Structures are given as C-alpha cells and as structure tokens.
Amino acid sequence: MKIARTFGFTALFCVCGFAGSALAQDHHNMQGMDMGNMGSMNIPMGGDVVKLGDLEISGGFAKAMLPGQPVGGGGFTVKNNGSADDHLVSVTSPMSGEVQIHEMAMQDNVMKMRQLKDGIVVPAGQTVELASGNLHLMFLQVKSPFKQGDKVPVTLTFEKAGKVDLVLNVLSAQGK
Ligand SMILES: [Cu+2]
Numbered sequence: 001m002k003i004a005r006t007f008g009f010t011a012l013f014c015v016c017g018f019a020g021s022a023l024a025q026d027h028h029n030m031q032g033m034d035m036g037n038m039g040s041m042n043i044p045m046g047g048d049v050v051k052l053g054d055l056e057i058s059g060g061f062a063k064a065m066l067p068g069q070p071v072g073g074g075g076f077t078v079k080n081n082g083s084a085d086d087h088l089v090s091v092t093s094p095m096s097g098e099v100q101i102h103e104m105a106m107q108d109n110v111m112k113m114r115q116l117k118d119g120i121v122v123p124a125g126q127t128v129e130l131a132s133g134n135l136h137l138m139f140l141q142v143k144s145p146f147k148q149g150d151k152v153p154v155t156l157t158f159e160k161a162g163k164v165d166l167v168l169n170v171l172s173a174q175g176k
Pocket of ligand 1: 136137
C-alpha cells in the first residue's frame with residue numbers, strides 16, 4: 001500500500017496532528033479501512049455508540065491541543081448497516097468556528113491533506129473510519145484548545161439519516 005510506505009517522510013506533516021507517530025502506529029487501521037467489518041479493537045477509545053437510522057457511530061475522539069494551537073484534529077467511526085449508501089454532508093461544533101472533513105493523499109510523492117467539501121460517502125454495509133489519519137476531522141478557529149479529558153460536542157449531518165449529536169472525548173495529543 002502506497003501510503004504505508006511513506007510514513008517516515010517529513011512531508012507527512014499535517015497541521016491537525018495526524019501525521020507522524022499516530023499514522024505510523026495506526027497504519028494497519030488504514031489498510032483495514034475499506035473492509036466492512038472492523039474489529040472493535042481497531043476503534044480508538046472514545047465516546048458512546050450512537051445510532052441514527054441504519055448508521056452506528058462510535059469511537060468519537062479529538063486530540064489534545066497545545067496552548068495557542070488554533071487547529072485541532074479528531075474523528076469517529078461510522079458503520080452503515082443499511083442497504084443504501086448514505087453521505088456525511090457536514091460536521092459542526094460549538095467549540096470551533098468550522099469543522100472540515102479532510103483526507104490525506106499522495107500528490108506528486110508528497111503527502112498532502114485536502115478538504116473534502118462534498119463530505120464523504122458511507123457505502124451500504126460498510127464502515128468508514130475518520131480516525132486513522134487518512135480521513136479525519138479538522139477543527140478550525142477553536143475557541144480554547146482541547147485538553148485531555150474534555151468533551152467536544154459535534155453535530156453530524158447525513159444526507160439520508162439526518163442530524164445526530166455526538167460527543168468526542170479528548171485524548172492525548174497522540175490520540176491515545
Ligand atoms: Cu487535516
């Protein structure tokens with residue numbers, strides 16, 4: 001897998017803190033990401049399991065931020081138990097001016113992250129993990145830096161299933 005081979009590169013830097021050690025340690029998660037049935041051991045410790053229609057959302061987490069750091073990272077896992085695709089359209093949080101959905105991808109041999117302005121598809125019968133670095137949430141204009149043990153409320157909007165509130169548990173800066 002191309003991404004896995006590039007973990008050591010400094011080009012992996014991502015301002016929301018997903019590059020480097022977290023990616024290197026979790027790259028087995030990324031490799032398993034397109035498999036529909038993730039073992040629970042691969043899901044980071046996080047918030048509760050929330051059900052919304054056919055969707056099951058779990059493992060909500062955010063990373064602790066350094067004082068003065070304006071941008072934070074986080075994620076969750078969403079499983080689509082239904083027979084129709086759904087689509088995560090947007091994420092908002094009262095603790096952040098804007099929440100973007102990001103992906104990291106190789107571009108000209110450099111790992112870059114970009115905003116997925118159209119959100120992401122959650123295919124029928126599959127699990128999508130915004131947690132392992134490839135896909136993640138990025139919190140912009142964070143009002144006060146997330147501290148380990150804090151809770152970050154977010155609202156997810158899905159095209160079919162609608163809106164749901166989720167609480168992200170703030171883990172260490174390494175996402176552990
Ligand atoms: Cu990012």
